[in-house]
Amino acid sequence: MITIAIAGKPNSGKSSFFKASTLADVEIAAYPFTTIAPNTGIAYVKVKCPCQEEAIQQAIGGEGCGNCIDGYRFVPVGLLDVAGLVRGAHEGRGLGNEFLDELRQAEAIIHVVDASGGTDVDGNVVDIGSHNPLEDVDFFKTELNLWVYGIIKRNWRKLERKAELEGTKIERLLSEQLAGVGVTEEQIKMVLLESRSLDRANYRSWTDEDLKNLAYAIINRSKRMLIAANKADIAPEENIKKLKDKSESEDEELVIPCSAEAELALRTAAKNKIITYLPGDSDFEIAHEVTEKQRKGLERIREFIHAYGGGTGVQNIINHVVFDLLDYVVAYPVEDEHKFSDSVGRILPDAFLLKRGSTARDLAFSVHSDIGESFLYAVNARTKLRLGEKHALEDNDIIKVVYTR
Ligand SMILES: Nc1nc2c(ncn2[C@@H]2O[C@H](COP(=O)(O)OP(=O)(O)O)[C@@H](O)[C@H]2O)c(=O)[nH]1
Numbered sequence: 001m002i003t004i005a006i007a008g009k010p011n012s013g014k015s016s017f018f019k020a021s022t023l024a025d026v027e028i029a030a031y032p033f034t035t036i037a038p039n040t041g042i043a044y045v046k047v048k049c050p051c052q053e054e055a056i057q058q059a060i061g062g063e064g065c066g067n068c069i070d071g072y073r074f075v076p077v078g079l080l081d082v083a084g085l086v087r088g089a090h091e092g093r094g095l096g097n098e099f100l101d102e103l104r105q106a107e108a109i110i111h112v113v114d115a116s117g118g119t120d121v122d123g124n125v126v127d128i129g130s131h132n133p134l135e136d137v138d139f140f141k142t143e144l145n146l147w148v149y150g151i152i153k154r155n156w157r158k159l160e161r162k163a164e165l166e167g168t169k170i171e172r173l174l175s176e177q178l179a180g181v182g183v184t185e186e187q188i189k190m191v192l193l194e195s196r197s198l199d200r201a202n203y204r205s206w207t208d209e210d211l212k213n214l215a216y217a218i219i220n221r222s223k224r225m226l227i228a229a230n231k232a233d234i235a236p237e238e239n240i241k242k243l244k245d246k247s248e249s250e251d252e253e254l255v256i257p258c259s260a261e262a263e264l265a266l267r268t269a270a271k272n273k274i275i276t277y278l279p280g281d282s283d284f285e286i287a288h289e290v291t292e293k294q295r296k297g298l299e300r301i302r303e304f305i306h307a308y309g310g311g312t313g314v315q316n317i318i319n320h321v322v323f324d325l326l327d328y329v330v331a332y333p334v335e336d337e338h339k340f341s342d343s344v345g346r347i348l349p350d351a352f353l354l355k356r357g358s359t360a361r362d363l364a365f366s367v368h369s370d371i372g373e374s375f376l377y378a379v380n381a382r383t384k385l386r387l388g389e390k391h392a393l394e395d396n397d398i399i400k401v402v403y404t405r
């Protein structure tokens with residue numbers, strides 16, 4: 001499963017973001033992690049369910065598929081609430097080592113920034129607007145870069161010697177050093193191929209500055225990042241603007257404003273049947289007798305989500321990470337391409353997230369390794385056209401896999 005890390009300085013709202021994203025009103029499916037740690041959980045991307053399409057409606061007799069909620073599918077992804085990042089983490093300060101260790105498993109990082117400017121660089125509460133959140137963005141990247149740079153630098157001599165004695169490629173040796181960061185040899189190779197200043201053949205003349213640039217490029221490639229401008233409900237408008245402007249002008253990580261607290265309040269209220277609300281909805285209905293205080297609180301949240309282009313931003317961030325940053329597609333395997341169901345008649349029973357470029361055969365492997373092994377061909381259930389094993393899946397594909405039994 002995809003793993004996304006939630007990281008940032010203390011008190012930026014990481015745990016609130018984690019709680020909000022992992023609180024599901026309906027138990028959609030149990031996806032236990034092999035090791036259950038309290039800071040790991042399941043969040044969901046939200047997509048339109050194919051059962052809503054007219055042609056499919058007709059084929060299945062006008063009913064819902066039973067696996068979506070109000071026409072939306074929630075497909076699970078792993079989420080990790082990482083320890084707060086403090087200054088000097090790369091030297092092991094605070095929970096520095098733990099923090100960095102946890103990041104290893106993550107494909108992407110949601111950097112939660114307190115956009116309200118109400119916490120200082122170490123996470124202490126200060127007056128709203130008195131801390132510049134741009135500093136947090138820089139500080140975070142600096143720590144990540146220094147972490148990777150530190151590993152490379154510490155081992156550089158040894159690495160050089162090994163390269164000469166054994167003739168091993170520099171990218172292989174670097175990836176061995178950086179295995180703890182979760183970087184692959186392929187990623188390092190791409191970094192070196194694309195770099196204008198780093199000549200692989202001349203690694204012996206690389207300066208400290210070169211190694212720093214290398215570290216920067218490696219972390220950028222191996223961990224896709226997005227900035228959650230959190231506490232947008234209380235943040236001065238100019239802070240959000242500053243964060244967005246910096247990101248655009250320097251072509252850096254996308255900034256999406258959000259309010260983890262608002263999302264948490266809405267999901268909790270939905271769970272308690274006080275409102276009808278689905279994660280990511282741009283509005284909600286108050287469904288129950290509520291106290292004046294509750295109503296006021298809810299109306300404040302409504303104002304906020306209307307002002308912020310419909311939504312608290314939390315679901316939007318999860319979807320953006322998976323579909324845009326990491327470039328995944330959703331695919332639905334079926335056994336009966338006419339009824340869009342499995343062998344016992346369950347309509348569109350499963351949804352899988354696969355890296356764009358994955359094939360019908362990869363999907364078969366996701367269903368079961370046996371089915372992948374004995375794959376013959378696939379059929380696009382919408383068009384009934386036959387697909388070869390190399391056919392790359394498109395987002396929202398419904399696929400029947402034919403295999404030898
Ligand atoms: N106004 C507002 N407060 C928030 C938001 N998210 C978190 N907080 C508050 O910020 C404080 C720190 O939140 P927490 O999630 O524990 O931060 P962490 O240390 O990064 O895990 C708590 O008092 C939260 O209630 C938000 O979106 N809006």
Ligand SMILES: [Mg+2]
Binds near residue numbers: 016
């Ligand atoms: Mg926390």
